[in-house]
Amino acid sequence: MKSNLNPGENELDDQKTKGEMVADLVKRQQKIKEMGGPENLAKQMEKGKLTARERIERLLDPGSFVEIGMFAKNRNTVLSEIPSDAVVTGYGAINGQRVYVFSQDFTCAGGTVSETHARKICNLLDSAIKTGCPIIGINDSGGARIQDGVDALAGYGQIFYRNTMASGVVPQICAIIGPCAGGAVYSPALMDFIFMVKGTSFAFITGPKVVKTVMGQDITEEELGGAIVAQRKAGVVCRSEDSEGECLESIRELLGYLPANYREYPKRVTSGDHPGRIDQHLFDIVPANSRKSYDMHRVIERVFDQKPDGKKNYFELFPIFANNIITCFARLDGNTVGVIANQPRVKAGAMDIDACDKASRFIRFCDAFNIPVISLVDVPGYLPGTDQEWGGIIRHGAKMLYAYSEATVPKITVIIRKAYGGSYLGMCSKDLGADAVLCWPSAELAVMGAEGAVPIIYKKELAEAADKEKALQDLMEAYRKEFANPYRPAEHLHVDDIINPSETRRRLCQTLEMCRNKAEPRPNKKHGISPT
Numbered sequence: 001m002k003s004n005l006n007p008g009e010n011e012l013d014d015q016k017t018k019g020e021m022v023a024d025l026v027k028r029q030q031k032i033k034e035m036g037g038p039e040n041l042a043k044q045m046e047k048g049k050l051t052a053r054e055r056i057e058r059l060l061d062p063g064s065f066v067e068i069g070m071f072a073k074n075r076n077t078v079l080s081e082i083p084s085d086a087v088v089t090g091y092g093a094i095n096g097q098r099v100y101v102f103s104q105d106f107t108c109a110g111g112t113v114s115e116t117h118a119r120k121i122c123n124l125l126d127s128a129i130k131t132g133c134p135i136i137g138i139n140d141s142g143g144a145r146i147q148d149g150v151d152a153l154a155g156y157g158q159i160f161y162r163n164t165m166a167s168g169v170v171p172q173i174c175a176i177i178g179p180c181a182g183g184a185v186y187s188p189a190l191m192d193f194i195f196m197v198k199g200t201s202f203a204f205i206t207g208p209k210v211v212k213t214v215m216g217q218d219i220t221e222e223e224l225g226g227a228i229v230a231q232r233k234a235g236v237v238c239r240s241e242d243s244e245g246e247c248l249e250s251i252r253e254l255l256g257y258l259p260a261n262y263r264e265y266p267k268r269v270t271s272g273d274h275p276g277r278i279d280q281h282l283f284d285i286v287p288a289n290s291r292k293s294y295d296m297h298r299v300i301e302r303v304f305d306q307k308p309d310g311k312k313n314y315f316e317l318f319p320i321f322a323n324n325i326i327t328c329f330a331r332l333d334g335n336t337v338g339v340i341a342n343q344p345r346v347k348a349g350a351m352d353i354d355a356c357d358k359a360s361r362f363i364r365f366c367d368a369f370n371i372p373v374i375s376l377v378d379v380p381g382y383l384p385g386t387d388q389e390w391g392g393i394i395r396h397g398a399k400m401l402y403a404y405s406e407a408t409v410p411k412i413t414v415i416i417r418k419a420y421g422g423s424y425l426g427m428c429s430k431d432l433g434a435d436a437v438l439c440w441p442s443a444e445l446a447v448m449g450a451e452g453a454v455p456i457i458y459k460k461e462l463a464e465a466a467d468k469e470k471a472l473q474d475l476m477e478a479y480r481k482e483f484a485n486p487y488r489p490a491e492h493l494h495v496d497d498i499i500n501p502s503e504t505r506r507r508l509c510q511t512l513e514m515c516r517n518k519a520e521p522r523p524n525k526k527h528g529i530s531p532t
Contacts, residue, residue: 032070032083036107044107049178049200050244052088052105055138059101059248060092069123074116076148082108085116086141089124091133094255097267100128103138106178110142113184117145118155125162132261134171136251139188140178156183163190168368170261173254175247176201176237179221192365193254193317194237195247196227203230203237231321235354238317253315257329257336258369265370266336271313273305275333275509283501286442290417293344296326299376299416300339303505304330314339317362322354324383327362332374333509338366341376342427344417351423352383353396360399360530367407372512375434377427378417380449397426398531404432406528410515412436412508415443415486415495430494435518436511439486439498446484450476453483 035041035051044051050058056065067090074085086108091100102121104111121137128135144152166172172191180188180203188194188203196203204225211217211224223229227240241247259266285298306313314330323346328339340359342349366373382393404411404426413434419427424445428434439445446453454475455462465471489495499507 029070035083035105036109040107047200049106049140051107052103052111052138052140055175055177055244055248056088056090056092056101056103058245059136059138059251060094060099061096064092065101066090066092069120072116072120074114074145074148076114076145076151084108085114085120086111087113087117087120089120091127094252097255097260098131098133099255100124100133100135101138102136104141104178106140106142109145111140111178112142112145113152113155114145114148115151115155118152118159122155122158122162125159125166128170129162129166132170132263134173134255134258134260135166137172137174137187137191139174139176139180139184141184142179143182143184153183156187159187160190163187167192168262171255171258171369173251175251176203177244177247178202181205181207181225189236193239194230195239195241195251196230196237197241197244197247198227200244201227201230201240228320231318235318235321235358240320254329257315257331258371262369268334269331270334271305271307271331276506278502279303279505280502282504283440283442286417286440286501288442290442290444293348295345296341296343296349296376296378300326300328300330300341303508304332304337304339305334318358322352322358324349324352325355325359327358329371330374332372332505332512335512336371337512338362338371338373339376340373340427342379344378347383348380349378349418350380350383351397351400351426352388353391353393356393356396356400356426360403363400363403363407364530367403367409370409372410372412372515373404373407373428374508375411375413375428377413377415377419377424379420379423379427380418381420381423382426395531397422400426401432402528402530404428404434406522407433408518408520408522410435410512410518412511412515413438414504414508415439415445417442417444418449419443419445420449421447430496433520435515436496437494438504438507438511439490439495440501440504441486441498442501443486443498444480444484445486445489445495450479450484454479 069089070084072085086105087102088105089102102124125135173193174188174191175195176188177197178200185203202221202225208219208221208224211219231237231240239250241250257266279302282302285294287294300314304313314328316328324343326341326343330337330339363373382397411428411434413428425431430437458475462468462471486495486498490498
């Protein structure tokens with residue numbers, strides 16, 4: 001029997017062969033990691049853009065990325081070999097939380113989607129669903145690979161199908177950092193959150209050339225579907241960041257508020273802010289004159305958990321779209337909550353089509369992932385006008401009613417000032433399933449405001465008054481005292497309690513703790529049909 005200390009000739013040959021195999025593996029890996037080559041990488045850098053692999057490194061915890069599908073190759077032989085078929089896929093961690101991630105590589109065939117490229121993304125989505133891990137996609141692609149024909153289109157269809165299957169199972173987050181046109185936009189649209197970068201991100205169904213040919217309109221990519229336009233006008237993008245670094249950091253921050261999947265709850269993160277903290281100056285934010293505006297962000301900043309470093313204590317979504325309503329994540333005694341708040345500084349906080357769409361989608365996301373919903377109410381009604389009526393405010397407004405009614409997570413409503421008519425219901429009244437409705441003493445609850453109600457109720461008295469303006473003001477003041485106050489609704493149990501504003505945080509923390517383990521069964525059915 002030969003000794004291992006004196007390997008024979010065959011064993012030396014065997015070790016040499018194995019060494020060559022490992023060397024060949026390393027060489028192949030290195031070649032793939034060079035992506036599109038020095039020339040294409042330089043072009044990417046000239047545009048101020050990171051590479052697909054650099055983006056993953058920035059996004060994930062250092063050293064946590066594990067690549068899968070590195071050696072994937074498209075069956076189509078028309079094009080030369082494309083490293084990893086233009087998309088890097090794998091898994092890693094963000095602040096210790098496991099995630100799946102794919103990053104399209106624009107330096108390789110423009111990041112175009114082929115049959116194999118799509119299969120890599122589909123495999124990732126399948127794994128995310130099975131393991132219950134969030135998925136993050138970084139899109140930078142020229143669209144479907146023309147040389148693949150219908151195989152590429154079928155690949156997109158497979159991705160759309162899996163995005164739909166993953167909806168409500170795991171959080172899906174997308175960063176568009178580059179072009180995203182045609183059918184490519186629908187995978188991001190089927191995901192939960194879309195981020196873009198100013199100056200380098202574009203998203204549209206038909207590009208400027210098609211618009212020019214068909215419609216005769218001259219327009220740039222930035223004007224048609226840039227990061228600001230896609231949020232402010234289209235309401236497609238939840239955040240538009242100044243740089244790729246900020247974009248990826250925002251995704252990391254967002255993920256910290258979310259659970260891994262629908263079976264779990266968000267991780268509790270305590271900041272040291274005492275749940276019983278009293279704020280004697282909170283009420284000072286709201287003017288005594290109900291016709292004056294104020295910034296609802298200031299209320300959010302003071303009520304929810306404040307950070308030790310003094311940084312912003314909430315993560316806002318769609319900050320420049322439908323500004324008359326605020327949607328954000330915050331923490332209450334360490335627990336993630338979704339906050340929906342009217343913004344009196346914009347359109348007096350009235351509800352319109354865009355605000356209803358923005359809020360209803362947010363409510364449904366929170367409900368899908370076990371995130372309690374806190375509604376801060378100061379709403380005078382629905383925005384009037386032909387644009388709203390002809391635009392479908394009826395069906396868009398119904399989306400909020402549907403979303404609140406359908407939600408089974410804890411729902412707590414705080415009425416700060418106005419809550420009139422249908423918008424009182426639309427901001428989650430007891431009748432829509434609110435677990436608790438609290439009011440500040442400044443709250444005005446009524447079918448309509450004094451300005452609209454008095455001329456109807458006291459039409460005769462006003463017509464006979466010698467001084468009509470004085471009579472109007474006196475009657476409006478009497479109306480507010482008699483009808484537009486929180487005490488009569490409290491008598492009829494539409495309001496659970498009228499609280500001192502300084503105790504808002506304490507009462508919210510207590511109520512949330514009480515509702516934490518609520519169970520609210522729903523009728524058996526295949527699925528409901530949300531208003532379109």
